[in-house]
Amino acid sequence: RKLASQNMPVRLSRGMAQALPYRSGVFAAVVSTFPAEFIIAPETLREVNRVLQPAGQFIIVPNAVLTGKGAVEAGIEALYRITGQRGSSAQPGDIASMFAPYGFDVVVHHEQCKNSVATVIVATRTRNAGD
DSSP: HHHHHOOOOOOOOOBBBTSSSSSSEEEEEEEESSSSOOOOOGGHHHHHHHHEEEEEEEEEEEEEOOOSSHHHHHHHHHHHHHTTTTTOOOOHHHHHHHHHGGGGEEEEEEEOSSSEEEEEEEEEOOOOOTT
């Protein structure tokens, strides 16, 4: 609605991350927030590399941790732990080694927000996947 109110084109499409319905090299960035495991599948990484321009960025926000001190935040964090959605042991080097074979250099950031800390993975396309 915001784009339409500014008379800007709104183009939505639907597809699978492993077979993106776009030409090669058309995007400066691809963003995925709170994705499922498909996001690090080899097919997904190859496809994202394909649609990115040289030096394009694949930005992933895989998770956030609530830092508020209230009972609601504590309860939600407890549920995340119980369901196995907390406590990942992946280190930045592990993440970088997962992306490297697909033509990406990776930097992991932890962004402080008002009531949370978000993990942000910035994978920069450095070459074609498999080169």
